[in-house]
Amino acid sequence: MYIKKIILAFAVIGLFVGGYYVYKVYNAFFIPNTSFNNTEAFVYIPSNTNFETVKTLLEPLLKDVSSFEAAAKRKGYTSNLKAGKFAIKRGMNNNELVNTLRSRNIPITLAFNNQETLEDLAGRVASQIEADSVSLVKAFNDEDFLKENGFDEQTKLAMYIPNSYEFFWNTTAAEFRDKMLKEYQRFWNDTRVSKANSLGLTPIEVTTLASVVHKETAKVDERPRVAxxxxxxxxxxxxxxxxxxxxxxxxxxxxxxxxxxxxxxxKDLVLDSPYNTYKYGGLPPGPIAMPDITAIDAVLSPEKHDYFYFVANVENFGYHKFAKTLAQHNRNKEQYVRWINLQNIKR
Incomplete structure (x- = not known):
């Protein structure tokens, strides 16, 4: 009888312990554990990080960091961290949190416009992905990469087509550069290459001329005429x-x-530079900026006309007056010079 009571007592204790354990496990895994009011919040987990850093990043978003840590350890996440951008939904439990951080790296939309230098591009890109500007500049200027893919110091700017692209936040500098090469190759499809050939230009030469067109006019509808x-x-x-x-x-x-x-x-027109098109014939040795797609397509599909000259139109700012003859152009230019002198623009 005494032994039965002992067995019964152990059974009751076991039930309590088991119940408490189940309760703790349930709480650790399945009770909502977020502490923000928005629909979702984003966390950016850097590459080669540790779990302590992850906890620090998540702490403002969680009610109970210790229960999250317990769940993360049981699911093996603490030794298998993933870098990237992750969306934490309001009301997620620890099980959902770990599953999200382990496998749901979401892409970002990265955008850049017509930067004048690769250093400018690196700064713009570094503000949107994990790679820093130093590593990006190094990747952009890799001599072996440039030579292997038909670019050089003067033409390397042509590889980057201003647009919006999808990347993962934890993209490395080399990965960004390599994807830009693929985007460049995709952009220069058979149709565009055929148009370039019909003009007697290579894709890089088209981009070079397009960079000049882009700088001459911000009016998209005028670019084919300028081209x-x-x-x-x-x-x-x-x-x-x-x-x-x-x-x-x-x-x-x-x-x-x-x-x-x-x-x-x-006095600027005598500057001895291959980029000075008042002194040297033909195209400059490479792009003077990253032209946007409208400027490139303007060169590929130019307006057919007999104009050889143009100057800023002070009666319709942003646009230009075009001329077929030098005499007509000089008359248009006189009007512009009078206006710019009145504005006291010295430089």
Missing amino acids: GVYLNRLRDGMLLQADPTVIYALKLETGDFNQIIKRVLY
């Missing part, structure tokens, strides 16, 4: 005489790409 002017000049062996190339040459000469130059002076 037509420059193509007419190239066809007839005339100098491009594009002010944006001179501005780029001045910035390159001084190493200061942040300076603002609103007016090209006559």
Whole structure:
């Protein structure tokens, strides 16, 4: 009888212990454990991190960090961390949290516009993914990569097509660069390459001219006309005489790409630089910025006309006045010079 009571007591204790254990496990895994009011919150987990860092990142989002840690250990997450951007939904329990952090790295939309230098691009990209600007610049300038893929110091800017792209936040510098190469190759499909060939230009030469067109006018609807002017000049062996190339040459000469130059002076036109299209014929040796897609397509599908000259239209700001003859152009130019002098723009 005494032995039966002992067995019964142990059984009751076992039930209590088991029940308590089940209760603890249930709480650790299946009770909601978020502490924010928004529908979701995002956490960015860096590469090569440790679980203590993950806990620190999650702490503001959780009611009970210790229960999350217990669940993470039981599910083997603490020794198998994943880098990336993760969406934490309001009301998630620890089981859902661990499953999300282990396998649901969500992509981001990365965007950049027409940067003038790869250093500018690196800064723009580094603000959107984990890779820093130093590692990005190093990847962009890798000599073996450039040579292997048909680029050089002057043309390397052409590989980056301004647009929006999908990446994972934890993308490395080399991965970003390599995907940009694939996007460049995808962009230059058979149709675009065929159009370039019909103009007697390579894709890089098209991008180079497009960078000038892009800098000449921000008006997308005017770009095919501007492109037509420059193509007419190239066809007839005339100098491009594009002010944006001179501005780029001045910035390159001084190493200061942040300076603002609103007016090209006559003394600037004698600068001995291959980018000075008042001094050297043909296209500059590479793009002076990253032209956007509308500028590239404007060169590939230019307006057919007999214009050889253009100057800013002070009666319709943002647009230009076009001329077929130098005499007509000089009349248009006089009006512009009078206006810019009245504005007291010296540089």
